[in-house]
Amino acid sequence: xxxxxxxxxxxxxxxxxxxAHSGGAEAAVKAGRITGAASLEDFCRGRxxxxxxxxxxxxxxxxxxxxxxxxxxxxxxRTPSPALRAVARRLGRQLMRAARAxxxxxxxxxxxxxxxxGAHQPVVLGLAARSAGLGAADxxxxxxxxxxxxxxxxxxxxxxxxPFEATAVLARLAPEVDRxxxxxxxxxxxxxxxxxxxxxxxxxxxxxxxxxxxxxxPVRLFAS
Amino acid sequence: MHxxxxxxxxxxxxxxxxxxxxxxxxxxxxxLGGPVGSGKTATVAALCRALRQELSLAVVTNxxxxxxxxxxxxxxxxxxxxxxTAVETGACPHTAIRDDISANLxxxxxxxxxxxxxxxxxxxxxxxxxxxxxxxxxxxxxxxVIDVAGGxxxxxxxxxxxxxxxxxxVNKTDLAPYVGSDLGRMAADAKAQRAELPVVFxxxxxxxxxxxxxxxxxxxxAEWTA
Ligand SMILES: Nc1nc2c(ncn2[C@@H]2O[C@H](COP(=O)(O)OP(=O)(O)OP(=O)(O)O)[C@@H](O)[C@H]2O)c(=O)[nH]1
Ligand SMILES: [Mg+2]
Numbered sequence: 344x345x346x347x348x349x350x351x352x353x354x355x356x357x358x359x360x361x362x363a364h365s366g367g368a369e370a371a372v373k374a375g376r377i378t379g380a381a382s383l384e385d386f387c388r389g390r391x392x393x394x395x396x397x398x399x400x401x402x403x404x405x406x407x408x409x410x411x412x413x414x415x416x417x418x419x420x421r422t423p424s425p426a427l428r429a430v431a432r433r434l435g436r437q438l439m440r441a442a443r444a445x446x447x448x449x450x451x452x453x454x455x456x457x458x459x460x461g462a463h464q465p466v467v468l469g470l471a472a473r474s475a476g477l478g479a480a481d482x483x484x485x486x487x488x489x490x491x492x493x494x495x496x497x498x499x500x501x502x503x504x505x506p507f508e509a510t511a512v513l514a515r516l517a518p519e520v521d522r523x524x525x526x527x528x529x530x531x532x533x534x535x536x537x538x539x540x541x542x543x544x545x546x547x548x549x550x551x552x553x554x555x556x557x558x559x560x561p562v563r564l565f566a567s
Numbered sequence: 568m569h570x571x572x573x574x575x576x577x578x579x580x581x582x583x584x585x586x587x588x589x590x591x592x593x594x595x596x597x598x599l600g601g602p603v604g605s606g607k608t609a610t611v612a613a614l615c616r617a618l619r620q621e622l623s624l625a626v627v628t629n630x631x632x633x634x635x636x637x638x639x640x641x642x643x644x645x646x647x648x649x650x651x652t653a654v655e656t657g658a659c660p661h662t663a664i665r666d667d668i669s670a671n672l673x674x675x676x677x678x679x680x681x682x683x684x685x686x687x688x689x690x691x692x693x694x695x696x697x698x699x700x701x702x703x704x705x706x707x708x709x710x711x712v713i714d715v716a717g718g719x720x721x722x723x724x725x726x727x728x729x730x731x732x733x734x735x736x737v738n739k740t741d742l743a744p745y746v747g748s749d750l751g752r753m754a755a756d757a758k759a760q761r762a763e764l765p766v767v768f769x770x771x772x773x774x775x776x777x778x779x780x781x782x783x784x785x786x787x788x789a790e791w792t793a
Binding site: 359566 | 658672
């Protein structure tokens with residue numbers, strides 16, 4: 344693996360559309376579930392161990408070379424909310440564009456052709472990692488970290504939260520991100536033998552339900 | 568491990584590519600940026616009215632937190648609804664038009680797929696600051712719209728929008744007498760900042776309206792298709 348390539352892919356400024364999404368934080372702020380650093384940490388912890396872990400395992404499996412269409416179906420099955428499925432595909436399409444420009448590869452071109460409107464973002468993330476010469480754990484790191492850094496950055500904008508406090512939340516969650524990555528990579532390693540049922544399927548019902556409501560708001564800062 | 572760095576660009580991976588995936592030439596893209604309320608949407612609306620008979624047009628808007636601009640254009644019926652797309656910017660239009668243009672590129676490409684062929688796509692940025700410019704990966708030319716009511720020292724202050732935009736529009740000249748703006752001074756300052764780059768003074772409340780800007784757009788289109 345190349346440590347520097349991992350930094351490029353994991354950089355919050357990697358131009359793949361994430362900046363317009365709050366990872367459910369906007370709905371949680373409006374509902375009074377995130378009001379400051381402590382509740383942001385609780386929110387991020389919940390997201391990390393549910394959809395974050397699922398995304399990390401999908402990304403790791405894609406990085407290992409598991410068939411993207413099987414993984415895309417597995418991602419659909421693990422995303423009950425149609426709004427979140429649409430968001431995952433839109434972000435997958437945007438990430439695909441950035442990845443093809445950054446690490447050109449025939450494999451990316453083929454998957455882009457197969458999913459013109461986008462495959463699920465974690466699947467594309469794993470393929471991007473693969474094209475960058477990265478491994479399964481690297482891909483899982485990008486997905487798991489993104490599952491908490493997205494809401495943290497958005498909350499800084501939504502609540503005018505002190506950015507140092509938001510970054511300290513991410514630092515405190517780091518050991519748990521490590522653990523989630525280990526679990527995700529281990530599960531991804533079993534897919535070749537056991538099929539996609541080896542992947543985790545944790546979900547956070549409140550995230551799914553509030554994403555549906557958020558998609559219908561007439562006025563909002565973030566797309567999701 | 569799979570590392571394949573063969574340069575294969577057969578898809579629309581890079582925004583600045585002048586050709587679409589099927590090999591046809593894509594539409595010219597012109598960005599309109601500038602401070603809040605300077606008249607970007609009004610200029611887009613007037614351009615659509617001036618050009619829609621002669622060109623196949625579409626518009627992408629980038630609002631800060633609503634669909635305000637897209638809804639205005641829809642209400643005014645300047646184009647059929649399927650030719651107007653709103654991109655959500657996560658509170659940062661300048662990010663969506665400059666630093667991470669992926670959502671805008673997708674919007675432009677979807678418009679070409681769904682209502683094309685198109686000659687021209689106008690991309691409006693939500694009102695932002697004097698440093699907000701469009702990425703060259705997203706647009707082929709950009710118009711920066713300021714107005715006389717925002718203070719007649721804006722051309723002197725400069726900034727990337729005022730100094731580098733392909734066209735600077737100083738809008739709402741009809742308001743100059745009421746806000747005490749000195750148009751001569753604005754023109755001299757703009758000339759000093761921009762050297763040979765063009766500047767248009769316009770009032771959309773006047774008879775001439777958007778005529779000069781429409782002529783500039785036609786000239787860009789003639790270059791693009793030449
Ligand atoms: N008097 C006068 N008013 C104008 C002119 N052009 C636009 N306006 C008015 O200025 C206001 C703002 O115009 P918009 O076109 O919405 O401005 P904008 O730059 O799109 O604004 P944001 O997208 O919110 O940044 C509206 O009320 C317009 O009718 C003009 O030439 N003269
Ligand atoms: Mg506007």
